[in-house]
Amino acid sequence: MTDENRIARAAMTRMFVPNDYVARRLVERHDPYPAYRMALRARPLFPFGTITAEDLSDGLDRWAPSPRDLDTDKIEEDLATIERLGGGFLIPGDEHWPEALDALPNAPYGLWYVGNIAQGIPDPSRAAAVTGSRDCTSYGAAVAGDMAHGLAQEGICVVSGLAYGIDAHAHRGALAGSTGEAPATIAVVAGGLDRVYPSGNADLAAAIRANGLILSEQAPVTAPTRTRVIDRNRILAALAGVTCVVEARTRSAALNTARHAEHIGHQIAAVPGSVHSGHSEGCHHLLRANNAFLVTNAADVAEILAD
Incomplete structure (x- = not known):
């Protein structure tokens, strides 16, 4: 029988968005399972602290528009689905739960994963995020691949987002440089793990599952969206002791990852590029500001981790 805390946290990955203040206060006040039952309207809910009756009413409208999709039987189906995919669902207190996520002000309620969990999720001191533009240049692709290969050779896990461009080159470089002694690479994605997004990276995702992990705070069958991409960046940044942006335009989501890293006290690094290239404007901004x-x-990235 699946324990109530795990059921509740799995349900919360469907019903609560990461920055829902009322939901977080509810869980802190009542613990996961009672909070879950209250959000389903299965238990009475009363104002508390600074949370008003109006706050709770608005929250109930947000959280359970279709309660039948969030009851225990449905959530157990999600957990069975992830097991069929060769994965599982991690919650705080589990052996492989990455405690680095607890530093986030809006830590995920749980993590869905597929891949090789036996080697665990490395401490941030042994992990580097390598990320950047989807429409990278050949220069950016080469730097990302070489950097990730070298990091993996040193037993440092490369964390990225499985997107086209810099992310994909970073994952491939890490896989090529893997020593087999630690997870070569971890992908943090913005949708459910029952399908690969983008679909063009399906072969890459399969290779990552065999040699590392793919993680998501989103339950199976959840579609990736722009908002969820931005949300997942905080997880990517928290798992890595340093976030390295290889190429990024001024509005690149990679800069958002760097901001999350800075907010929780993790290091930021950037690769310089041509002053004539828009692909490096975001990196130059990081270096300046x-x-x-x-x-x-x-070697530069490994030195930052070692300090």
Whole structure:
């Protein structure tokens, strides 16, 4: 029988968005399972602290528009689905729960995963996020691949987002450099793990599952959206001791990942590029404004982690 806390947290990955203040206060006040039952209207809910009756009424409208999709039987189906996919669902207190996520002000309620969990999720001191533009240049692709390969050779896990461009080159470089002694790479994605997004990276995702992990705070059958991409960036940043942006335009989501890293006290690094290239404008901004380390190779990134 699946324990109530796990059921509740799995349900919360469907019903609560990460920055829902009322939901977080509800869970803190009542613990996961009672809060889950209250959100389903199966238990009475009363104002508390600074949370008013109006706050709770608005929350109930947000959380359970279709309660039948969130009852225990449905959530157990989700848990069975992820097991069929060769994965599972991690919650705080589990052996492999990455405690680094607890530093986030809006930590995920749980993590769905597929892949090889036996080696665990490395401590941030042994993990580096390598990310950047989807429409990268050949320069960015080469730097990302070489950097990730070198990091993996040193036993440092490369964390990225499975997107086209820099992310994909980082994952491939890490897989090529894997020593087999630790997870070569971890992908943090923005949708359910029952399908690969983008679909063009299906072969890459299969290779990651065999040699590392794919993680998501989203339950199976959840579609990736722009908002969920932005939300997942905080997880990517928390898992890595340093976030390295290889190429990024000024409005790139990779800069959002760097901001999350800075907010929780993790290091930021950026690769310089041509002053004539728009693909490097975001990196140059980080170097000017955010006290980011200037890096050019894996050894530079590894040195930041070692300090």
